[in-house]
Amino acid sequence: FDSGDWRLGVGGGRSLEGTNDFMYPPNHAPLLASAIFSRDDFDYVDRRSLGIFAERRPLGGKSRLRAEFGRMRDAGAEQSARAGLIRGDSGFRENRPVTFGRFTRAVLAYERNPDVLAEYLHPGIGVMVRGEIGRGDLDYNRFDARLTVQRPFGRHLTVGARVDVGALVARGAVPLQQVIELGGPEQLPGFGYKAFGGDRAALGQFSA
Numbered sequence: 226f227d228s229g230d231w232r233l234g235v236g237g238g239r240s241l242e243g244t245n246d247f248m249y250p251p252n253h254a255p256l257l258a259s260a261i262f263s264r265d266d267f268d269y270v271d272r273r274s275l276g277i278f279a280e281r282r283p284l285g286g287k288s289r290l291r292a293e294f295g296r297m298r299d300a301g302a303e304q305s306a307r308a309g310l311i312r313g314d315s316g317f318r319e320n321r322p323v324t325f326g327r328f329t330r331a332v333l334a335y336e337r338n339p340d341v342l343a344e345y346l347h348p349g350i351g352v353m354v355r356g357e358i359g360r361g362d363l364d365y366n367r368f369d370a371r372l373t374v375q376r377p378f379g380r381h382l383t384v385g386a387r388v389d390v391g392a393l394v395a396r397g398a399v400p401l402q403q404v405i406e407l408g409g410p411e412q413l414p415g416f417g418y419k420a421f422g423g424d425r426a427a428l429g430q431f432s433a
Contacts, residue, residue, distance in 0.1 A: 237275035243267045244402045247389040249342050268321040269302040270402045293332040324400040326362025348375045365395040365403050385432045393424040
């Protein structure tokens with residue numbers, strides 16, 4: 226159902242979702258490029274889901290408030306290919322382990338200027354705040370936020386800044402796919418892939 230200001234829907238299925246942190250959107254993963262060039266700096270979870278969602282656009286296309294509620298089942302994603310069409314030095318890495326289990330998930334997210342959040346070089350200010358709760362075999366609370374600012378100076382200079390923060394609280398064992406991990410060319414060039422991990426993180430980036 227889509228009335229312009231409101232979108233309501235029911236969805237379900239099986240998906241391969243990226244578990245890398247501070248990406249936009251959260252499940253972003255360049256699967257097509259990986260299949261060609263044998264480079265894949267992402268880890269995945271095999272997720273089956275059934276749920277409902279409601280989305281409100283209070284300020285037209287520039288902002289949206291979205292709520293989701295559903296039942297999930299997470300499992301490990303098995304490696305089905307050793308390399309893409311063009312093989313690099315070693316091919317694909319092994320996918321990192323995940324915590325198996327069934328759980329009920331609720332998500333509430335607000336976004337302002339999603340095109341700025343996604344493209345990073347689009348002028349403007351983008352804001353994203355997202356809260357997620359899981360209850361069941363996987364029992365956790367997760368909070369993420371992002372602020373992106375891009376401002377052009379003249380014809381040849383654009384200055385940009387981005388700040389990401391995240392926090393994870395688990396009442397029992399921490400689900401491995403929810404641990405906040407940073408490091409590697411997508412986030413921290415010069416550091417090893419996912420060299421840092423924990424339940425609290427903040428990352429700032431600046432470009433000109």
